[in-house]
Amino acid sequence: MRKAAVNRLKAGMVVSRTLFGREGQVLLKAGTKIKEKYIKSLKRLGITGIYVQDERLEGIETAEVVQDSTRQEARLLVKELINEMGRNKKGKFHCQQEKKITRVVNQIVEELLANKDIVVNMDDIRTIDSYTFSHSVNVCILATLAAVKRDFNAEALQEIAVGSLLHDLGKVKIPDIILKKKGPLTEAEYAVIKSHPVYGRALLSESALCAETVLNVVYQHHERLGGQGYPQGLSGAEISVPAQITAVADVYDALVSERYYRKAYLPHQVIEMFTSWAETYFDVEVLRTFFSFLTAYPVGTHVKLSNGKSGLVIKNKPGFPLHPVVRVLY
Template identity: 40%
Template sequence: MGKRGVFFKGISDVEGKTSADRGATSREIIIEALENIPPMLSDETQKEAMKIIHYTVNNVKMGKVVDDKEVKRLIKNMVEEIIANQDAMLNLIKIKSHDEYTFSHSVNVCMIAILIGVRYQLPIDSLEELAFGAMLQDLGKIMVPDEILFKLGRLNEKELEEIKKHPLYSQQILSENSRIGELPKKIAYQHHERWHGQGYPQRISGENIELLARITAIADVYDALTTDRPYRKKFLPYDAVRLIVSRADDEFYADAVRAFVESVSIYPLGSLVKLNTEEVGMVIKINRKAIVRPTIRILFNPSGNIMEEPINIDLIKDRERFVICAIDEEEVYQMHTDQTGEE
């Protein structure tokens, strides 16, 4: 978990020196700020989640059934932690290689789906069903040939049709364990269906799609958009949220989109933003009554230099400042390099 005590006193070391005093780079400043936002899931639970999804996939590859007891134990812990830490940062797992994408994506989709479900006020048993299905929704991809799954170029029609079979494969794999209920299987089968009826595999629409699958669909798309892939650069969280909002009541169920935005906000915790003052800071608190006016920790002054003493600005109270755009980490690094010649 983050070191809360340091955060609101300024980013400083044990001798009381600020990051600017120590000649820290912009990269170090951003990393330090991120480390001091408490995460929704503990490192221990995240590691356990990755371990169990690896274990589950490997077992299925060897012809074994899904160990529902292990997954349910994990899910229970994840739901409890997320309910307890809703105002903490959505700490999505970063992948180191494309081979890890399937594993990290499964855990991330599960976390986001739980968060949406909590905001949607689902009861605990429904949250756990949602989490189970969201965690294993892509399990069927192990039956898709690697040369299709990891292809860098555009898929041809035949390859695309093979990819579109993975929801059916996921449902079939989950059905092999009689202890797994119908809802997780529906989530796995329907998470690529769309509200307007143009999804797959059945092209069903509206309320014919299970509610928990509608929620999982949003979580699935958000994580996919905000993750670097071999064939495209990741979206900024702000841009991913905007895209999903723009498709509410078309591709996505509007009430679930509303719960999603209330959960992650338009400027998610940990996002970097530029203000009208040309200052750059990190979102450290979401103001749910006015999501476009979060609390910002100013890290860089209008000249692009590191703040000697970072300050926290609540944009609800400070009406002179406002966010003009979200900004990418690399853009901040480049900005600071241009100013200082460092990095």
């Protein structure tokens, strides 16, 4: 199985992992033979790649970080919540929303605990949807897995999962014209954006989800180790560890995602960026935790080696995101 760019798909290839749409509907089932009309539809939907079978990688499988059904449920919940909070001028949670959030994050925690030794490729957790909804779920999965790696207890895992899933909730108070602006923000617009952690904490503080860890994650996820962040300009140990973890997950997913104003960076480029930011913006130990499970070159990636030979990535080694195991082809 390997990830193939849609513009390089050919009729007759076989889908190896079920592809889901924006509303959780199945677009292409695993085992489906690709036809030209499917390729055209994928391009029209803006899908850039899918997993296909490859006999050169026979017997090599990649484990799911969380089940597709769990990921889809979480994404739809975030979408529903953000839409409701945007319409609700009082901005209050109701009991059913709190119960749904608790159930979904408990499922995510349970599945990550069962897969704590997994190596993560962002393509494995990304869904086809607007950035806001998929980003919230991606950050939740990444931050919670980092907390699992650091042996957080059950209560702390649930709280970081809730906080990271809802870390951008305050953006419901930010006008779309600013959130979706394609060009550079003005100083005044950036000041408005920087208010979303304050709004997020206020929205959550009156709910049953207002544990201190949750509020810290929502309020502090844009703080930076050297005091360069917002809204308070906290530094070092003033920033809670769950918030520091969520900050890394937030920035990582943002950089590997395509945005209104730029193309997505490649995973290996982002890992190199984080390496250069260690001790300035992000804690070294927190980064080491992420590097223990992130991968720059997913299984099935075609790579050119330093000796000029070509190969396919067949395995990733925990803790060595830039050094995969490669099967040489020619």
